[in-house]
Amino acid sequence: MYESKRLGYLFVLPFILGILAFNLFPFAASFALSFTDYPLIGSPTYIGFENYEKMVFDDDLFWKSLTVTVSFALIVVPARLAVALFIAQVLNFKLRGINFFRAAYYLPTILGGSIAISVMWKFLFQQKGLVNIILDTVGIDPIPWLASERYAVWTIVALNTWQFGAAMVIFLAALQGVPKSLYEAAEIDGASFWQQFRNVTLPIITPVIFFNMIMQIVNCFQEFNAPFMITEGGPLYSTYFMALYIYDEAFKYFNMGYASALSWVLFFLIVGIAGVLFWSSKYWVFYSGEKERAR
Amino acid sequence: MSSDTAVSVMPKTRIPSNAEVLRTQRKERISLALRYLILGGVGLLMLYPLFWLLGASFKSNQEIFTTIWFLPRDLTRLLDFSAYYNGWMTRTEYTFATYFLNSFLIVIPRVIVTLISCTLVAYSFARFEYPGRKFLFSIMIGTMLLPPIVLRVPQYLMFKELGMIDSYWPLILPSAFAVDTFFTFLVVQFLRGTPRDMEEAAIIDGCNALQLLWHIVVPLLKPALISVALFQFIWTMNDFIGPLIYISTVEKYPVSLALKMSMDVSGEVEWANIIAISIVALLPSLTVFFLAQRYFIEGATSSGIKG
Numbered sequence: 001m002y003e004s005k006r007l008g009y010l011f012v013l014p015f016i017l018g019i020l021a022f023n024l025f026p027f028a029a030s031f032a033l034s035f036t037d038y039p040l041i042g043s044p045t046y047i048g049f050e051n052y053e054k055m056v057f058d059d060d061l062f063w064k065s066l067t068v069t070v071s072f073a074l075i076v077v078p079a080r081l082a083v084a085l086f087i088a089q090v091l092n093f094k095l096r097g098i099n100f101f102r103a104a105y106y107l108p109t110i111l112g113g114s115i116a117i118s119v120m121w122k123f124l125f126q127q128k129g130l131v132n133i134i135l136d137t138v139g140i141d142p143i144p145w146l147a148s149e150r151y152a153v154w155t156i157v158a159l160n161t162w163q164f165g166a167a168m169v170i171f172l173a174a175l176q177g178v179p180k181s182l183y184e185a186a187e188i189d190g191a192s193f194w195q196q197f198r199n200v201t202l203p204i205i206t207p208v209i210f211f212n213m214i215m216q217i218v219n220c221f222q223e224f225n226a227p228f229m230i231t232e233g234g235p236l237y238s239t240y241f242m243a244l245y246i247y248d249e250a251f252k253y254f255n256m257g258y259a260s261a262l263s264w265v266l267f268f269l270i271v272g273i274a275g276v277l278f279w280s281s282k283y284w285v286f287y288s289g290e291k292e293r294a295r
Numbered sequence: 296m297s298s299d300t301a302v303s304v305m306p307k308t309r310i311p312s313n314a315e316v317l318r319t320q321r322k323e324r325i326s327l328a329l330r331y332l333i334l335g336g337v338g339l340l341m342l343y344p345l346f347w348l349l350g351a352s353f354k355s356n357q358e359i360f361t362t363i364w365f366l367p368r369d370l371t372r373l374l375d376f377s378a379y380y381n382g383w384m385t386r387t388e389y390t391f392a393t394y395f396l397n398s399f400l401i402v403i404p405r406v407i408v409t410l411i412s413c414t415l416v417a418y419s420f421a422r423f424e425y426p427g428r429k430f431l432f433s434i435m436i437g438t439m440l441l442p443p444i445v446l447r448v449p450q451y452l453m454f455k456e457l458g459m460i461d462s463y464w465p466l467i468l469p470s471a472f473a474v475d476t477f478f479t480f481l482v483v484q485f486l487r488g489t490p491r492d493m494e495e496a497a498i499i500d501g502c503n504a505l506q507l508l509w510h511i512v513v514p515l516l517k518p519a520l521i522s523v524a525l526f527q528f529i530w531t532m533n534d535f536i537g538p539l540i541y542i543s544t545v546e547k548y549p550v551s552l553a554l555k556m557s558m559d560v561s562g563e564v565e566w567a568n569i570i571a572i573s574i575v576a577l578l579p580s581l582t583v584f585f586l587a588q589r590y591f592i593e594g595a596t597s598s599g600i601k602g
Contacts, residue, residue: 007504008423012431015416015479018472023438026449033448087337090330101334103588108341110584110591114533115551116573119558120348123570128360130347137363162341166595173596214440222444225535229555243444250448251540260448267445274440 034261040254051261061237061245062262069242070269072153073220076160081212084164088171089197102169109165118159118229122146125155125230146231149238156226156239167212174208175201206285214274221270242266352378352571359566378565382572385553386560389546391572394553395579401463401538401549402531408471409478409527410520416473417482418512422494432483435476451540465541466534470527478523481594485519486512522594525587529580550576 002008034051036044055062087105091098111117124130125145132142145151178201186196224243227233233240242262250259343365350365353372367373383391420432454465473479497511513520535551542548548556554576557569584591 002422003424004504005423005425008419008425008428011415011419011423012428014412014471015419015435015473016431018412018469018474019434019438021453022450022469022472022474023441023446026446026453027441029449029452030445087334090333093327093330095327095330095334101338102592103584104338104342106588106592106595107584110529111533111577111580113530114577114580115535115554116576119554119573120344120570123348123351123359123566124344126360130344130363133361133363169592169595218440218442222442224444228535229558246444246447247536250451256448256452263445263448267442270440270442 030260034264036257038256051258064237065240065242065245076220077216079161080164084167085171088168092175106165109163112163122230149236152231152239159226174205178204203286210285352567378567378571382568394550398549405467405470406524406527412473413479413482416479420483421486438476461543466537482519489515522590
């Protein structure tokens with residue numbers, strides 16, 4: 001029966017239709033729209049590269065939101081991966097209650113995307129919120145988290161780092177898969193804990209680091225809920241992420257053409273960074289079986 | 296577990312002296328204590344804000360913004376659920392009963408169509424041989440990296456043409472076509488890891504394709520499908536930008552949009568009301584997570600490792 005090509009095609013048919021209608025067609029349409037002026041009323045007018053030219057030469061807000069988005073990702077991705085790997089390493093031991101800790105650390109990842117958490121996060125960082133109360137008890141002056149251009153983005157960084165659970169769960173599974181014999185051999189050779197981590201653990205889990213990195217980058221560049229809810233892009237556009245700008249252009253001002261151009265720039269940015277990572281991966285990602293060749 | 300301990304404490308090659316055994320044991324005990332210390336500390340740091348907010352829902356505005364301890368000073372306040380009542384009733388003409396109902400009207404159909412479409416497509420990818428299968432599969436992997444934000448504008452225009460704006464169709468329909476590729480991928484990976492013996496026996500016994508799917512494959516896939524259902528449930532409950540773009544009538548708002556609205560109209564009211572209703576909004580997801588956390592962890596793990 002599995003040889004029946006007809007059945008195979010029949011079962012995959014929904015996917016073919018869906019991917020065409022909801023992914024590939026919109027993908028192409030978005031590219032085409034980025035060369036038009038389309039205020040949602042009437043039909044799109046072709047204007048060549050005008051949208052892109054305007055963006056690069058004439059739109060301070062674009063550069064602002066680009067800077068905000070890139071620097072956010074540069075902070076959050078490494079922070080999240082580092083915390084995730086650290087906690088996974090601590091958990092990777094004969095521990096009682098490992099399931100409890102794993103679930104507790106995973107919980108923020110499950111809830112973090114919800115608007116309810118963003119609403120509550122805002123309370124934590126109020127002028128007199130929990131964070132400043134704690135700072136006050138240890139003798140640090142309260143910080144105007146949400147009102148300051150300098151600090152506002154850190155509330156969103158904190159919320160995102162808090163959600164390291166998904167990466168941690170994947171790291172933990174990878175760590176548990178490292179053969180014990182390697183550590184025993186290293187121990188006999190007198191390798192310290194840090195040397196073992198650096199020379200045994202890290203190389204073996206590089207494929208997983210790579211995977212997590214790609215997923216987190218795609219994820220972070222599209223951050224929307226938290227800046228929309230917690231800081232509303234402000235103050236002074238200091239948390240005006242690209243996703244927010246695209247949303248405003250498309251669904252507030254109905255500049256469908258310009259919004260499409262913006263989203264393509266974001267897309268190229270993600271693809272570009274992912275591309276560089278893929279290219280660089282041959283220098284630092286080790287897949288088992290080709291270790292000898294790589295050395 | 297116990298065999299590991301035996302190996303590390305007593306290597307088979309030679310018999311260690313008593314002092315050595317004691318030293319290793321002490322080292323392990325210190326390591327263990329240190330690990331619990333770190334885990335407890337980080338856990339407290341991560342979860343305390345949630346407890347503080349839970350407590351804040353029973354406090355007055357004045358007390359919320361002055362106390363570090365999560366319980367209200369006057370413990371009898373814990374019996375006073377008025378913040379929950381006020382939050383639930385909202386200051387609009389609808390209560391959260393309406394909004395929760397709306398959320399479920401989106402979530403439940405979406406989970407069902409996701410399960411059906413993912414199973415069919417994953418079955419085709421994992422078990423059948425036909426020209427173009429590998430190509431389609433690589434398209435599926437590619438779309439996992441495609442940021443949804445690039446597709447928003449054309450999708451919106453498309454649903455507008457179809458007259459589906461301000462309905463739940465744009466939120467549910469795509470899932471009926473297996474375009475939530477992460478889930479399809481998860482099921483494919485699971486199915487590839489399960490042996491075909493039972494299916495082959497059933498084919499010899501004369502099962503047709505649908506009988507085979509329903510009686511053999513679906514029961515095998517149960518753990519993976521539970522993961523898919525749970526993730527889709529929570530992600531759809533959390534979804535904010537989708538409803539924000541497509542739903543404009545307040546009567547049709549799901550919980551996420553209603554929360555944003557409560558926040559906007561509240562202004563001067565008791566903050567406890569907003570915090571209380573936020574906590575209530577998290578309850579369905581929290582319940583699902585605590586009842587079935589094993590499936591979440593397994594789903595999250597398998598998606599990464601085999602990828």
